[in-house]
Amino acid sequence: MSFREAIEREMAKQRRMQLATDEGRWRARKRFGQHFLEPAWADKVVDAIAPLPDDRFLEIGPGPGILTTRLASRVRELTAIEIDRDLAARLTPSLPPNARMLVADVLSVDLAPMTSDGPLRVAGNLPYYVSSPIIFKLIESARRTRAIPDATVMLQLEVAERLIATVGTADYGVLAILTQLHADVTRVLTLPPGAFRPMPKVRSAVVRLAFRPPAVDIGDQTTFERLVRTIFTQRRKTILNALRPFAEPLGRDPASALARAGIDSRRRPETLDLRELAALAQRLHEA
The missing domain is CATH 3.40.50.150 (Vaccinia Virus protein VP39)
Incomplete structure (x- = not known):
């Protein structure tokens, strides 16, 4: 082995050692x-x-x-x-x-x-x-x-x-x-x-x-978030059936709330846009 080859081998060894040190220092958990x-x-x-x-x-x-x-x-x-x-x-x-x-x-x-x-x-x-x-x-x-x-x-x-x-x-x-x-x-x-x-x-x-400010007026923030989380656990059901677990414990009639929000009860949750979801949340929040 020539002197130059020995130097290059030693430098390569040091680079490998440095890489191992760096990887150990910054090890992901x-x-x-x-x-x-x-x-x-x-x-x-x-x-x-x-x-x-x-x-x-x-x-x-x-x-x-x-x-x-x-x-x-x-x-x-x-x-x-x-x-x-x-x-x-x-x-x-x-x-x-x-x-x-x-x-x-x-x-x-x-x-x-x-x-x-x-x-x-x-x-x-x-x-x-x-x-x-x-x-x-x-x-x-x-x-x-x-x-x-x-x-x-x-x-x-x-x-x-x-x-x-x-x-x-x-x-x-x-x-x-x-x-x-x-x-x-x-x-x-x-x-x-x-x-x-x-x-x-x-x-x-x-x-x-x-x-930015909210894209639509959702009324009560808590009602809106709870509504969205509830109906999207049953996204393949009709909105009428997906809404029942949210509306009925509140003493609300889901069919009436949908009608007042102008939403066809046969639609599915995933077809409702922000404006429609906001309108539905407001109808459900009303006394």
Whole structure:
């Protein structure tokens, strides 16, 4: 073996050792549903987020900081929320001066105080197993504070398709209705399994939720949400039969409520748009 070959072999060995060290340092944990974005895709995702120099950002699930450093370099201020204490401890020393780490479960954090200094945009790589609850958390926070203009998040493609689903389609249901009531939803990027480590078995998507006032007047929020959740557990039944478990315990006649809302009782829940669901909820809420 020549001297040059020996040097090249030693360098290759060191590269393998460094890769093993890095993978151990940033090992994804199944219990947190972690899949880390590969650096090769990071710039595309940041471009999809479209940060502006004066923006304040909340990043959910920074992991090893692949997005964090890139995003922080393009905005005024960034707060990263990480549930994994070990990951947070490793990432924190390398954060730029305009970024800070909050070790917490985003579902347990009140986001309102973070908006006291101005609008707060949101970005993040959401764990697959808890993406829907986080979406609902962001919707409620945006509705309550009126200071969260948008959220651009990575999630499972199947969930993205349910978010953007239109009335009458197989994916149209609770997630689409409760999200589209409060936000304009757009899929801005599709990611292959190879964009993450460890590689998931499914494709992912980057989705933007642009929050706004409700698309329709739903009357009582609780009544509307309970109605939607109830009838879509029986989406293949007629709306009359799907409505009975909700209406009858309230002492309401489902057929009468449907008639007053101008809805044919033979239709199925998945054919009702936001306006019709809002009208039905209001009729059911009336004394």
